[in-house]
Structure formats: C-alpha cells, structure tokens
Amino acid sequence: xxKASHRSETVSLSPIRKLIPYADAAKAAGRHVYHLNIxxxxxxxxxxxxxxxxxxxxxxxxxxxxxxxxxxxxKLTGYYARYGIDLAVENIMVTTGxxxxxxxxxxxxxxxxxxVIVPEPFYANYNGYADITGVRVxxxxxxxxxxxxLPSAEAFAEKITPRTKAIMITSPNxxxxxxxxxxxxxTLTDIVVEHDLLLCADEVxxxxxxxxxxxxxxxxxxxxxxxxxMDSVSKRYSATGARVGALVCRNxxxxxxxARYANLRLSPPGLGQMLxxxxxxxxxxxxxxxxxxxxxxxDLVYRRLRAMPGVKTYLPGGAFYCFTRFPIADSEHFxxxxxxxxxRDGATVMLAPGPGFYATPGLGHDECRIAYVLxxxxxxxxxxxxxxxxxxxxxxxxDTPA
Amino acid sequence: xxKASHRSETVSLSPIRKLIPYADAAKAAGRHVYHLNIxxxxxxxxxxxxxxxxxxxxxxxxxxxxxxxxxxxxKLTGYYARYGIDLAVENIMVTTGxxxxxxxxxxxxxxxxxxVIVPEPFYANYNGYADITGVRVxxxxxxxxxxxxLPSAEAFAEKITPRTKAIMITSPNxxxxxxxxxxxxxTLTDIVVEHDLLLCADEVxxxxxxxxxxxxxxxxxxxxxxxxxMDSVSKRYSATGARVGALVCRNxxxxxxxARYANLRLSPPGLGQMLxxxxxxxxxxxxxxxxxxxxxxxDLVYRRLRAMPGVKTYLPGGAFYCFTRFPIADSEHFxxxxxxxxxRDGATVMLAPGPGFYATPGLGHDECRIAYVLxxxxxxxxxxxxxxxxxxxxxxxxDTPA
Numbered sequence: 068x069x070k071a072s073h074r075s076e077t078v079s080l081s082p083i084r085k086l087i088p089y090a091d092a093a094k095a096a097g098r099h100v101y102h103l104n105i106x107x108x109x110x111x112x113x114x115x116x117x118x119x120x121x122x123x124x125x126x127x128x129x130x131x132x133x134x135x136x137x138x139x140x141x142k143l144t145g146y147y148a149r150y151g152i153d154l155a156v157e158n159i160m161v162t163t164g165x166x167x168x169x170x171x172x173x174x175x176x177x178x179x180x181x182x183v184i185v186p187e188p189f190y191a192n193y194n195g196y197a198d199i200t201g202v203r204v205x206x207x208x209x210x211x212x213x214x215x216x217l218p219s220a221e222a223f224a225e226k227i228t229p230r231t232k233a234i235m236i237t238s239p240n241x242x243x244x245x246x247x248x249x250x251x252x253x254t255l256t257d258i259v260v261e262h263d264l265l266l267c268a269d270e271v272x273x274x275x276x277x278x279x280x281x282x283x284x285x286x287x288x289x290x291x292x293x294x295x296x297m298d299s300v301s302k303r304y305s306a307t308g309a310r311v312g313a314l315v316c317r318n319x320x321x322x323x324x325x326a327r328y329a330n331l332r333l334s335p336p337g338l339g340q341m342l343x344x345x346x347x348x349x350x351x352x353x354x355x356x357x358x359x360x361x362x363x364x365x366d367l368v369y370r371r372l373r374a375m376p377g378v379k380t381y382l383p384g385g386a387f388y389c390f391t392r393f394p395i396a397d398s399e400h401f402x403x404x405x406x407x408x409x410x411r412d413g414a415t416v417m418l419a420p421g422p423g424f425y426a427t428p429g430l431g432h433d434e435c436r437i438a439y440v441l442x443x444x445x446x447x448x449x450x451x452x453x454x455x456x457x458x459x460x461x462x463x464x465x466d467t468p469a
Numbered sequence: 470x471x472k473a474s475h476r477s478e479t480v481s482l483s484p485i486r487k488l489i490p491y492a493d494a495a496k497a498a499g500r501h502v503y504h505l506n507i508x509x510x511x512x513x514x515x516x517x518x519x520x521x522x523x524x525x526x527x528x529x530x531x532x533x534x535x536x537x538x539x540x541x542x543x544k545l546t547g548y549y550a551r552y553g554i555d556l557a558v559e560n561i562m563v564t565t566g567x568x569x570x571x572x573x574x575x576x577x578x579x580x581x582x583x584x585v586i587v588p589e590p591f592y593a594n595y596n597g598y599a600d601i602t603g604v605r606v607x608x609x610x611x612x613x614x615x616x617x618x619l620p621s622a623e624a625f626a627e628k629i630t631p632r633t634k635a636i637m638i639t640s641p642n643x644x645x646x647x648x649x650x651x652x653x654x655x656t657l658t659d660i661v662v663e664h665d666l667l668l669c670a671d672e673v674x675x676x677x678x679x680x681x682x683x684x685x686x687x688x689x690x691x692x693x694x695x696x697x698x699m700d701s702v703s704k705r706y707s708a709t710g711a712r713v714g715a716l717v718c719r720n721x722x723x724x725x726x727x728a729r730y731a732n733l734r735l736s737p738p739g740l741g742q743m744l745x746x747x748x749x750x751x752x753x754x755x756x757x758x759x760x761x762x763x764x765x766x767x768d769l770v771y772r773r774l775r776a777m778p779g780v781k782t783y784l785p786g787g788a789f790y791c792f793t794r795f796p797i798a799d800s801e802h803f804x805x806x807x808x809x810x811x812x813r814d815g816a817t818v819m820l821a822p823g824p825g826f827y828a829t830p831g832l833g834h835d836e837c838r839i840a841y842v843l844x845x846x847x848x849x850x851x852x853x854x855x856x857x858x859x860x861x862x863x864x865x866x867x868d869t870p871a
Contacts, residue, residue: 069666069723070723072579074576074581081733107531128711131710233471263470325477327482331568334712336712336740
C-alpha cells in the first residue's frame with residue numbers, strides 16, 4: 068500500500084488545534100467549552116461592510132490578478148498612509164491570509180538551510196512553514212519576568228551566522244501580546260542594517276495596541292530595503308474566514324520573487340478580497356470600538372489572573388493574547404485534563420499549551436496561551452473555570468492552601 | 470541591500486501569465502485582445518446559486534474547519550455519488566483551489582528527491598510546485614499525431630526508478646484536452662498496482678467530456694488505496710475566483726499527512742466555500758448547458774484550425790483546450806509578436822506558448838495552447854485573427870501560398 072511522505076509525519080503540528088478532538092468529545096458529552104485556545108474573535112464582522120459586500124454586482128467570479136484586485140491594493144495604500152507609511156501599489160502583494168504571506172516570505176527571501184532568528188515564544192505555525200521551505204528557525208528565548216520584551220542586542224549577535232538571512236518578529240505579539248517599543252525597534256534596526264539582514268514583521272495585530280501605538284517596520288527609514296511586513300484582515304476586521312492577507316515590501320528584487328510564487332497559485336480569494344475592500348471603508352469607528360472592547364478584556368483577564376495563587380503574568384500591550392505561567396508541570400496534560408476531566412457549572416475552558424510556541428525543547432511546560440476572544444461576561448465565567456481548575460488539578464505544583 | 474533567495478529566481482514560471490505585460494501594452498495602445506491564453510471562462514457563475522449565496526445570513530466570517538465546512542463536505546459526497554463514487558466525508562479535504570491540492574499532494578505523498586511521472590505536455594504549474602517541494606518531475610512525451618493519448622506501458626516502465634512514488638495525470642487534460650479511455654486507465658492501473666505507486670489525477674475538468682464520460686480514478690476498485698484526486702469548482706461552475714478545490718483520497722495515512730498541512734494554513738476560504746455549497750445544488754441544468762456550449766466551441770475551433778494551412782491539430786475529447794502545432798519555429802516569439810506587432814480590425818489574439826507545458830527542453834516551440842473560453846461569435850473573430858496572423862508572421866516556416 069502506498070505510504071505518506073516522511074516529511075508529512077514530521078511537520079510541526081499546531082498546538083492550537085491538536086486538542087480539538089478532546090474539545091469535541093467534551094461538547095458531545097454535554098459540557099460547554101470556553102474557547103480561549105484559538106484566535107477566533109467573537110466580534111461581529113462590520114455589518115455595514117457586509118451589507119455593502121452583499122450588494123456588489125458580479126456575474127462571473129473570475130480569478131483576480133495574482134497580486135490582488137487593483138482597487139483593493141489602491142485602497143490598501145490609503146490604509147498604510149494612516150500610519151504615515153508611504154507605499155506604491157506595487158509594494159503590496161495580496162495573499163491568501165497571513166499564512167500565505169509567511170510562506171511567500173520564506174520562499175522568496177531564504178534558501179533551504181538559511182536561518183531566520185525569531186524571539187520565542189512565537190506564533191507556532193512559523194515552524195510548519197519553515198519545515199516546508201527547509202528554513203532553519205533559530206530561536207532567542209524571551210522571559211515572562213520582563214513581559215517578553217525584546218531579547219538584547221548581544222543575544223541576537225550571538226545567533227548570527229553566515230547563513231542568517233532575516234530576523235522575524237511579531238508585534239503586537241502572538242502569543243505574548245508584547246508590543247515592541249520604539250527603543251526596541253531601534254535596536255533591531257541597528258542589528259539588521261549592520262548585518263544586512265531582512266526584518267520580517269508580522270503586524271496582523273497592528274490595530275490592537277492598547278498603551279502606545281504599535282510601530283511598523285515600514286515606518287523606519289533605515290529599513291526601506293530591509294523591511295518585509297506580513298499582514299492580514301483576519302483579526303483586524305474579525306473576518307478570519309476571508310483568507311485575505313498581504314505581504315508588503317519595498318525591495319524590488321524580493322517583490323519579484325514573491326510575484327513568481329503568487330503567479331503559481333493564480334490568485335488570492337476573490338470574494339474575500341471584495342469583502343476586504345468594503346471592510347476598509349469607514350472603518351474608524353469600528354476599529355476604535357473593537358480596540359476598546361479588547362482593552363477592557365485585557366484588563367479583565369489580567370486582573371483575574373493576578374488574583375490566582377501561583378500564577379505569573381504581566382500586562383500585555385497588544386493583540387488579544389496573554390502567555391501565562393501556571394503552577395503546573397505539564398501544560399499539555401493540563402489542557403487535555405481540562406477538556407477530559409474538569410467541569411464547573413457544566414462548563415470547562417480550553418487553552419493552548421505553551422511548548423508548541425517554543426522552538427527550544429523543554430520550554431513552556433508550565434505556560435499556556437490565553438486568547439481573550441469572548442465577551443466579558445463569558446470571560447469572567449471562563450476565568451472562574453480556570454481558577455477552580457487550578458485548585459483541583461491533580462498535577463498542581465503549588466500546595467493547595469489549607 | 471538584502472537579496473532575494475536563489476530559489477525565487479529559478480522557480481518555474483507559468484507560460485500562461487508571463488506575456489501579460491505585452492497584452493496590457495496592446496490594450497493600452499487601443500487594440501482589443503482575444504484572450505485564448507488562460508482558463509478563465511466567460512460563462513456566468515450560476516445566477517440562482519449566486520443569489521442564494523447573497524442571501525445567506527452570517528455575522529462573523531469565522532475560520533472554517535481546516536478540512537472544510539462540514540455541510541459542504543457532506544454535499545460533496547453526494548456530488549461524487551453521481552459518478553458511482555462512494556466516499557466518506559473523511560475522504561474529502563477542501564483546499565484553497567486546485568492549486569493547493571497539488572501542493573498538498575506533493576508534500577504529503579513525496580519527499581524531496583522523490584519522483585513523479587507525468588505525461589507531457591502537462592499543466593505548467595506542476596513544475597512550480599515541484600520546485601517548492603523538491604519533487605522531481607519525470608516527463609513522458611506525448612504525441613500530437615495520436616491526439617496526446619496515454620504513452621505506452623513500456624514508456625512508463627522505462628521511467629520507473631526506486632525513487633518513483635507516483636504517476637500524475639490530468640484527465641480531461643490541460644493543455645491537450647485529451648480524455649483517457651477506459652483501456653488507458655486500465656493500463657495505468659496495472660502499472661500503479663504492480664509498482665505500488667500512487668496515481669494522482671487532476672480531474673478538475675471532469676464535467677467537460679464531450680464524447681465519452683471521463684472515468685475517475687476513484688471509480689477503479691483496484692486503486693482504492695492508490696488514488697489521489699485533485700479537484701476544483703473553478704472551471705466546473707465558472708468560479709475561478711472562489712479558490713475552492715479538494716483533495717480526495719481513501720488512503721488514511723496520506724489523509725493524515727494532508728490534514729497536517731491543512732491545519733497549518735488554518736482554513737480554506739469561507740465565502741468561497743459558502744458559494745460552492747450553493748453551486749452544488751440544482752446544478753444539473755447548468756452543467757449540461759455549459760458542457761453543450763463548450764462542445765460547440767470545441768467543434769468550432771477544430772473546424773477553423775483544420776482549415777488553416779500548415780496547422781496540425783486533432784479533436785480534443787474534453788476540457789476547453791486544444792494543443793496545436795503551427796507553422797512556426799518559436800512559439801514564444803510568435804505569441805509575443807501577436808501582442809506587440811499584429812493587428813486585424815483593431816484586435817489581436819493571445820495564446821499560451823507550448824514550451825512551458827513541457828519538462829523536456831526543446832519541445833513545444835512550434836505549439837501553442839488554445840483555451841476556448843470566449844463565446845462563439847468572439848471565437849470566430851479570434852480565429853480570423855489567428856488565421857491572418859499565421860499568413861503574416863515573419864517567422865512563418867511554411868511558404869506563403871502564391
């Protein structure tokens with residue numbers, strides 16, 4: 068009988084989704100599951116934009132140009148201009164979600180065996196795309212003690228080899244919620260320019276920076292030829308199913324490489340692009356209200372976690388995640404136990420275990436990612452569950468208060 | 470300044486799209502271009518289905534499950550049942566267009582350096598996906614003299630090595646329009662079973678078989694564990710922009726590999742899947758009318774090509790392509806000349822040059838692919854252009870009749 072490829076058996080699996088069968092079983096058994104495990108927001112896609120999308124007149128759903136619908140790309144230049152980022156339409160390649168932007172970045176910027184330095188914990192699926200493209204991910208470990216701020220310039224310098232082609236960051240960050248400061252971006256810029264590297268920034272959470280504005284690598288003049296941005300409408304407009312993202316870059320040689328891969332897959336999704344174009348119009352009120360809602364949720368989650376004995380956390384500056392340390396020794400077991408064994412008022416909670424967000428083996432076993440993608444009433448109940456579970460969990464490493 | 474990767478400079482370029490700048494220039498200069506170069510049908514997407522799609526009530530455009538929307542997959546089992554193909558929902562992975570099904574097939578079935586045998590000429594983008602995945606495409610050359618029928622069993626046997634993992638076919642074929650007969654499928658089945666290979670069939674043109682029904686590899690009992698089908702709604706429903714396809718397979722190990730890659734990219738396009746589900750309903754009349762229209766176009770193109778001096782062609786059994794030999798020595802030059810230099814009644818015609826459809830260097834220089842994706846009135850005019858151009862082309866290899 069023909070067998071699958073070896074690589075398909077070893078490709079890095081997302082820690083976010085592999086607990087799904089246990090969640091399905093919990094639901095089949097009648098328990099409610101509070102999903103804090105995945106970045107699927109509960110916020111409505113902007114209803115005005117959706118109504119406009121429905122009213123668009125089309126008769127043939129054709130391939131869009133492989134680099135995206137021209138009018139949508141034009142509007143995107145206006146979106147970036149809000150941040151003082153001056154782009155030509157040619158600098159924007161529309162992609163099938165942010166995921167394809169990751170793939171295109173790795174294919175067009177790195178050859179097999181080349182290295183990309185990434186502060187960890189990081190978005191777990193970078194590993195899978197590195198597997199597909201033969202790219203080596205070199206991790207620099209961040210620390211919860213300083214809220215996962217940028218590792219030092221020295222830590223980066225230690226990791227740079229002749230095969231290093233790029234540094235990849237996510238800011239605001241998934242899974243930590245950290246927003247790098249202007250000083251941190253300056254540090255990165257110095258390193259990147261000195262070693263003639265690329266700085267690839269995943270900025271899909273740009274709109275969700277709660278304390279200070281998130282700085283885009285596209286705003287930094289010295290990075291004109293060094294910056295590659297991966298972007299997406301998924302989180303910004305609560306339209307993850309649109310599968311519309313972008314790769315943004317001013318380096319003509321890299322853009323030419325990206326264009327070849329884009330040609331290969333013919334076009335990004337047409338309907339998703341039409342919707343995305345509608346979403347971009349008159350979005351100021353929608354974005355502000357969404358950000359305010361997430362900010363309140365962040366404060367709620369931070370307040371609740373701080374009150375839980377043995378839990379180590381910090382105030383995340385952006386995105387809608389918090390990467391938290393719990394009094395447990397095996398977060399994968401804990402997350403599975405929550406789904407298989409735990410129940411409070413007919414419900415349980417689902418988190419994403421920490422290890423999958425690290426490239427370095429042995430890390431994250433006492434950490435989980437929390438995505439605050441439920442409304443505040445549900446979030447309170449989910450935190451009630453988590454608090455009770457931590458007291459009840461047999462693998463608890465903290466003595467239960469007498 | 471940071472450079473692009475080497476691989477991005479060498480990835481196989483689609484011959485279908487690289488002439489686009491010349492077409493754009495022709496249009497900018499005021500000439501009409503008859504596009505026979507790309508498989509973008511002019512047939513309307515089914516209006517009833519589009520209206521139903523518009524009326525679907527949704528508030529949050531969420532990620533779909535990574536293997537596709539459950540109700541859509543369920544309906545797809547009904548679609549395959551029309552062909553007597555008995556499938557479980559689990560056998561169907563919804564993909565982002567047929568393109569992603571190609572990528573998933575190569576990743577989950579072949580390791581870098583493994584070989585897949587493909588009769589040539591073949592769909593040019595197989596090359597690009599083979600480049601990305603490190604797979605070696607081993608071509609067996611077909612012949613226009615027999616209408617590009619399947620190469621002999623002996624020709625396949627000669628190409629099989631210890632690294633051969635699969636044979637890949639397209640039936641009905643792009644770019645030749647050939648539909649393999651039952652006898653040809655039996656020959657392939659014998660080879661595949663004897664050598665324990667996979668038979669991967671791109672069947673996106675299944676509905677467009679004009680003389681005898683196209684036989685799916687999923688209908689052949691001996692291929693139960695050997696068959697992998699790549700499918701797509703793009704051509705069937707004239708919805709290329711939906712970017713919704715499928716990989717269909719009954720081999721559990723391969724399906725598990727495919728599922729890992731599908732998890733990585735989170736989900737296929739949500740709106741496209743919603744539309745595709747609508748397109749599947751009450752589609753019998755639509756599909757029959759579409760097929761009849763293409764059949765008439767095929768007959769028109771065949772009639773016109775046969776009447777052109779020095780042109781060698783055949784009656785293609787399916788899809789909407791014909792791969793034709795012209796009295797020219799450099800089809801890439803000819804196609805570019807059509808766009809840059811030629812004009813008849815203010816118009817010209819765009820074809821896809823032959824070499825890009827071959828893996829073997831030196832082939833296809835006197836051949837082009839014609840996609841009959843215009844209505845019959847326009848097709849006649851496009852054929853008028855082509856006929857006149859062949860008489861006028863300076864690189865013509867046939868003596869012009871006195």
